[in-house]
Amino acid sequence: MSFNSLIQRKSSFNPVVITVTLFLVMLLLAATLIAPEQIQSLLNVAKEAIFRNFSWFYILTFSLFLFFLILLAISNLGSIKLGTDEEEPEFSFMSWLAMLFAAGMGVGLMFFGVAEPLMHYADPISKGQAQQAMLHTFFHWGIHAWSVYAVISLALAYFAFRYKLPLALRSCFYPLLKDKINSRWGDMVDILALVATLFGIITTLGFGAAQLGSGLHQIGLLSENNFTVQVVVIFSVMTLAVLSAISGVGKGVKILSETNLVLAALLMVFVLVSGPTLHLLSAFSNNLGVYISNLIELSFKTYVYEPDNNGWFNAWTIIYWAWWCSWAPFVGLFIARISRGRTVREFIFGVLAVPSLFCVLWFTVFGNSAIWLDTHIANGALAQLTSAPEQLLFVFLSYLPLPTLTSIVALIVISLFFITSADSGIYVLNNIASRDKSMASPKWQAVMWGVLMSVVAIALTASGGLAVLQTMTLITALPFTVLMIVMAFSLWKALETDKKYFATNVTPTSIFWSGARWKERLGKMLSQSQEHDILAFLKRTALPAMRELGRELDTVYGLSVQINTQFDQNEPSLELVIEKSTMRNFIYGIKSVQYQVAEQMVQEGNLPHIQSTSSYAPVTYFSDGRNGYDVQYMSREELIADILKQYERYLSLMEHVGQDIMAHEQTELAE
Structure with missing residues (x-):
């Protein structure tokens, strides 16, 4: 068994770091014990050299x-x-x-x-x-x-x-x-x-x-x-x-x-x-x-x-x-x-x-x-x-x-x-x-x-x-x-890279909202969503949209796509992951987020649809930690378009500042 293998098996040490450090310390310790006066003189010479040449630097x-x-x-x-x-x-x-x-x-x-x-x-x-x-x-x-x-x-x-x-x-x-x-x-x-x-x-x-x-x-x-x-x-x-x-x-x-x-x-x-x-x-x-x-x-x-x-x-x-x-x-x-x-x-x-x-x-x-x-x-x-x-x-x-x-x-x-x-x-x-x-x-x-x-x-x-x-x-x-x-x-x-990255807005060509289906959207706006509504949205709209897009990315373009679901918890979530080898994976996730509603809004007579102090919404999240947004009004096609919008942003940023902040995976330190 090599020395490095022994260190890795018996300790948490990085073999190179601990070996070089201990060698330097032991060398100093041995020299101090064998020739204390000479070492003290040598240290004094080094100290005076630093005082003379590097005081201004400090x-x-x-x-x-x-x-x-x-x-x-x-x-x-x-x-x-x-x-x-x-x-x-x-x-x-x-x-x-x-x-x-x-x-x-x-x-x-x-x-x-x-x-x-x-x-x-x-x-x-x-x-x-x-x-x-x-x-x-x-x-x-x-x-x-x-x-x-x-x-x-x-x-x-x-x-x-x-x-x-x-x-x-x-x-x-x-x-x-x-x-x-x-x-x-x-x-x-x-x-x-x-x-x-x-x-x-x-x-x-x-x-x-x-x-x-x-x-x-x-x-x-x-x-x-x-x-x-x-x-x-x-x-x-x-x-x-x-x-x-x-x-x-x-x-x-x-x-x-x-x-x-x-x-x-x-x-x-x-x-x-x-x-x-x-x-x-x-x-x-x-x-x-x-x-x-x-x-x-x-x-x-x-x-x-x-x-x-x-x-x-x-x-x-x-x-x-x-x-x-x-x-x-x-x-x-x-x-x-x-x-x-x-x-x-x-x-x-x-x-x-x-x-x-x-x-x-x-x-x-x-x-x-x-x-x-x-x-x-x-x-x-x-x-x-x-x-x-x-x-x-x-x-x-x-x-x-x-x-x-x-x-x-x-x-x-x-x-x-x-x-x-x-x-x-x-x-x-x-x-x-x-x-x-x-x-x-x-x-x-x-x-x-x-x-x-x-x-x-x-x-x-x-x-x-x-x-x-x-x-x-x-x-x-x-x-x-x-x-x-x-x-x-x-x-x-x-x-500097961080500021540029997170200040980048979505491109104008990715904006798809129009006046179509406005009555359906109005009906959703004037109803208070609860957790079962969000779960239904994830299963009936978001999941089919991600599956359809995932099949296209996989079969036509050969991308490695994974869809993760968590429907059996208090906070159901769903995410589409496009895996990368040298960059952080693209993740478009949707999770159920609870919001507190002020008591006076529940008591407001002109807002009959607000019956509870708690409301829920399906909110997006991404691998880079940006703020998400509510997607409950989107249809299956619009949700696919929104995922593509975010993926377009991801690919665009990877060509510029995104390489600096996203082009890595959190891996174990090299042994």
Whole structure:
């Protein structure tokens, strides 16, 4: 049995993707263990090369992502739905916003909520001004970070729900690669995404472990926070995450996540109330205005005229931009899964505005409070700890009431964010590495990812701490950033095609209505159809029409025609399918659709034919998801003409833009 056959039998992995990824990771791990000093030196050389040659690229790319999204939102492409035209959102608007709010939370906000504003405040970049320190923090955590998430999640949602392709990164390149997304080109996309995501999660693992160890030390459960403690924390958290991933108890994890959000919100409210409340409320308004007014300048600023600030710029902004790119597949997949049925415009507004606004609020409460306490009460004691950022949150809480209780709550929040993020990370890694995105992953794969992430995180931390983890993220994110630029172009191309396709009207020559049989049609208009009437129409008119047309298409033109009937269900339907080999099948379907009639119409004396609050109609549907229409007034010949009208449109579009949006079948990924 070959190695590839073994992988396919025992796992859900794509053999090429998982083999190349594991080889690269194991190569790095072996080199780190054998020659840690040389590897650290090599990584530093690579980091400096990226800082020197590609800082401008990161800055320009992120800004282009933001303006690309704004352009989509204000253009006529913004009205396109992430799904069929008739599809309604899976979640209410407020529930969807709440989940976006949840996506904006995480270990990162807990780690940097106090630390980053203080670190900027202590750096010459802010010139001793709290406003400048907060501005730089908002820039790193605000709308630019979410624009990267929005690009990838919009592409994932659009191609999955509109094109009906698998919810996978390779699907985002369909307009450019067509069916080659199932070939080695698609494998290359998955490999780049898998490596970038893996190191992004591992970096977060390192931050979380350092802060959890510091918190346990702060409340007196540990005598010190050393490397051994962090190793124990990493393995403990990953063990819980793996158990969560393989248990299948999704509802329990969901309850834990929602509870954690409530705890985080309560912690923020506690800091707001117990801290300098009026100062924070005034600062929030001021911070928001300063951030918005400086947004364009910061979006393109590379500090080329300020060489003294280049070190700060690379160590903060560029590292952050790389980190967001590495997290983009992880966060993007989550956002895509909850956004079905939204319009492009609604999606962009929600993903950019809501989490960014919350980040401004979070950092205002924690960051401004920390700076105020440091200058008014702590006498610079907090600023002196900026070299150990993992300690700052807990030392900061010690200056507020109930420090032990709030530190315990903070530990719980960090732990649960840590566990649920790792759990979700395992799911995303399995998804990217899978050969079939709908296939359930064996439980042992969750264990494998947990062990792999833990071992790599520990090895890199031992080699050089968080700086080495950040360097690996910086290196692996660069090629993935290039890939995201191509993804954005692919998405734009698909949306343009989509607009042309669905805006195409039927040809004038296909309009056949006339004044013939007007009395019969009037009689049908002034009678309220019920489900038995629709069933009779399907059997006596629609089915004979489809059979007659099907025989002609089969015997004369040699087309493969299939007629599907479902008359024994609550919603009877009928469809004529003309099968294709390389394109999506042409489908002309008719289904019984129930409509609700207003009570006042039933009570209206001048409408005697309306006797019920429910009415039924035979409504068409098509394989491309367009809105259907009522055909109950058509005769057999007119129905045949209508089917031919739609088939004529189908053939006409196949010669032009229809090839881009329809010339595929949803097949399994190439093995």
